[in-house]
Amino acid sequence: xxxxxxxxxxxxxxxxxCAGSRPDVFRLAGRHSxxxxxxxxxxxxxxxxxxxxxxxxxTVTDETGAEIGPRP
Amino acid sequence: xxxxxxxxxxxxxxxxxxxxxxxxxxxxxxxxGLLRVQLPFGExxxxxxxxxxxxFVLGDRRFSRAMAAERDEPxxxxxxxxxxxxxxxxxxxxxxxxxxxxxxTVRRVEKLRPWVREIANRLIDDMFTAGPPVDLVEAFALPLxxxxxxxxxxxxxxxxxxxxxxSDALLSTSSLTAAEFARVDGELRAYMADLVVARRAxxxxxxxxxxxxxxxxxxxxxxxxxLIDLCIAVLVAGHETTATQIPNFAHVLLARPTLYRGLHDExxxxxxxxxxxxxxxxxxxxxxxxxxxxxxxxxxxVLVRAGxxxxxxxxxxxxxxxxxxxxxxVRFDRPDTAHLGFGxxxxxxxGAPLARLELQEALLALTSRLPGLREAGEPVWKTQMIxxxxxxxxxxx
Numbered sequence: 001x002x003x004x005x006x007x008x009x010x011x012x013x014x015x016x017x018c019a020g021s022r023p024d025v026f027r028l029a030g031r032h033s034x035x036x037x038x039x040x041x042x043x044x045x046x047x048x049x050x051x052x053x054x055x056x057x058x059t060v061t062d063e064t065g066a067e068i069g070p071r072p
Numbered sequence: 073x074x075x076x077x078x079x080x081x082x083x084x085x086x087x088x089x090x091x092x093x094x095x096x097x098x099x100x101x102x103x104x105g106l107l108r109v110q111l112p113f114g115e116x117x118x119x120x121x122x123x124x125x126x127x128f129v130l131g132d133r134r135f136s137r138a139m140a141a142e143r144d145e146p147x148x149x150x151x152x153x154x155x156x157x158x159x160x161x162x163x164x165x166x167x168x169x170x171x172x173x174x175x176x177t178v179r180r181v182e183k184l185r186p187w188v189r190e191i192a193n194r195l196i197d198d199m200f201t202a203g204p205p206v207d208l209v210e211a212f213a214l215p216l217x218x219x220x221x222x223x224x225x226x227x228x229x230x231x232x233x234x235x236x237x238x239s240d241a242l243l244s245t246s247s248l249t250a251a252e253f254a255r256v257d258g259e260l261r262a263y264m265a266d267l268v269v270a271r272r273a274x275x276x277x278x279x280x281x282x283x284x285x286x287x288x289x290x291x292x293x294x295x296x297x298x299l300i301d302l303c304i305a306v307l308v309a310g311h312e313t314t315a316t317q318i319p320n321f322a323h324v325l326l327a328r329p330t331l332y333r334g335l336h337d338e339x340x341x342x343x344x345x346x347x348x349x350x351x352x353x354x355x356x357x358x359x360x361x362x363x364x365x366x367x368x369x370x371x372x373x374v375l376v377r378a379g380x381x382x383x384x385x386x387x388x389x390x391x392x393x394x395x396x397x398x399x400x401x402v403r404f405d406r407p408d409t410a411h412l413g414f415g416x417x418x419x420x421x422x423g424a425p426l427a428r429l430e431l432q433e434a435l436l437a438l439t440s441r442l443p444g445l446r447e448a449g450e451p452v453w454k455t456q457m458i459x460x461x462x463x464x465x466x467x468x469x
Contacts (some may be wrong), residue, residue: 023133
């Protein structure tokens, strides 16, 4: 069971909040952030990071493909 | 590894009046290594002045803000400021940030644009009614973000003059004694605690009510003290910096009338202008909020040892020619707008999307409705504050 993490490069403002919070999941590649690996083990802290993205550029989907982060 | 210039320099470099950036920064950027600086109080620190180095220190998890509490943190005043969210590391920091972040995302904030535009235009109407000269700070720059943040947070705008005094005192670098600071801090906390109690009894559609609900749902997630701290942080950070940047931006633009006029003619360029001015204006008198290395880390060719503090000079990083060619010029056509004006990393300004929107609407209202705006006398600058900017700025049109 794993979740999928994506960063929308067009929305990302390169704030570095995600890479600073969870360097094991996110990294800065030039001006934008990206997922270190698309698939991550389920982890509520990753949803927290998606919630704190100022650009709402991070989406997390579960194994069924349903969007679970950012939370409304 | 480069040998660092270990001479200990007195810091901060910038004068508190005006928006000039001290030439020591350009010199430091062109020399290898980091600087060693000594603030009026606390231990000496490394200072990163180049863009890459500053961004690295702000963004790398091996640098800690929380560790500052155990150390003699570099500071401008003898006493220590209360911690709050800016003194925390993940995951504690994330736990608090997530509670407020939702209110300030680009998506959420964009919905406020028509309302912010209306406030800005109403303030300009009032300026017309009053007639020139008008103090741009009191008439426009301050009331705009104050109204916005009060409404969002759930603080009565009518209390503006009370929390202005507290906010000023909290952001002052040296005008208060430790006892005075403690008194002001206590008053503001008591004020906010009362508001929280009232809002708990009668919830509304605001951020304070949302935080109260989050605490009611899970008390481990947010303590009462943290709730009050967060509300204070949102209130103070939510208006002071924006209120300072509006006259700063006006000051820079009015000294370059072609640019100001250009925004009147082409309002579509306002968002680019805001990014460029965020880059160009060195808001702080100096760097602060030292980050402590949790292990040995190389920065700019210097080995920073575990336990040593490093400060990132954002104003200097934003003028780094290797990142921003022609950095001392104000240009709205830069392809690269990745400035550090809102910081970087986990402490990247929580309210950046709101600040952007307010600054855009402020510039739009000024340039569209007051094309002939000019300074009517010298601005009176704040002194001994964390942020630099006019306390009063007489303008005419």
